[in-house]
Amino acid sequence: MWQKIKVAFHKLGSPAYFYGFSGRLLPWLWIAFGGLAAWGLYQALFVVPPDYQQGDSYRILFIHVPSAWQAMMTYVTMSVLAVITLVWRIRIAEIMAMVSAPIGAAFTLICLTTGALWGKPTWGTYWAWDARLTSMLVLLFIYLGIMGLYAAFEDRRKGARVASVLILVGLVNIPIIHFSVEWWTTLHQGATIRLFGESTMDPSMIEPLIYMTIATKVLYAALLLMRSRTELADQDRRRAWVRQRVAGSTARG
């Protein structure tokens, strides 16, 4: 059993195998995302009642909160991949770390803009230099910095290693974002959902939030695989497997 897992893991390290495997996995991820998001959004927009204080504007939170979580989760995943890059130099891990940056930046952007649109009717302002908001903006800049640094190197493997160091330096921002609502109680409210202990959110409102959270996780996986296989094929464009699988008349990308 253990041997089988080990063999499967090493197989995934082979570019051609990874390309084929991710190509077969992708349609299933898209189906899963479609189902979860459709059910979650239906609940969020039609089923759950308006909040007694915020009215209907709180429906924004069903996309804001999962995006915020995914923006941070992407960073943590990217950091693990960065450690693998620096220690073992596994090329697939390098590529997955690098293509995670634009995806994380997209989730951060959604988080910031939807947060602003929720803040206007609720707090009376689109933006404030509150600790949570500012640290989230810093996260966006870190993502953009990683993308820029990676793109600045002609040798992409070298660029990935240098950017990996920046990823690990930027990791310090993640606990700051998480605890910002406790350390500085300026504007953004504290967490109402807790993994450990009791949540202070109404149970009927939690269900769509859970669906949307799982949906964004699946979406990240799908976007990650899509970008990884393109980047991999681009880096290996002179290699035989790319000629056969990507440009060949039989296999479609």
Add this chain to the structure above:
Amino acid sequence: MSEFLEMGSHGFYVWTSYAIFFAVLAWQVCQPVARHRRLRAQLIEEQALRKGNYEDEAR
């Protein structure tokens, strides 16, 4: 229906948020798809040039 769209006077904020959510995600999907297509087209072109039979039908 119009009551649903109004979202208790918060319609603008709610629908703009959802529009941004889907627009950003659609962009995230289109970007790698376009890049993959471009790469594929380049590879096919290179292959055709190497073989010396440059024809559009190879596309």
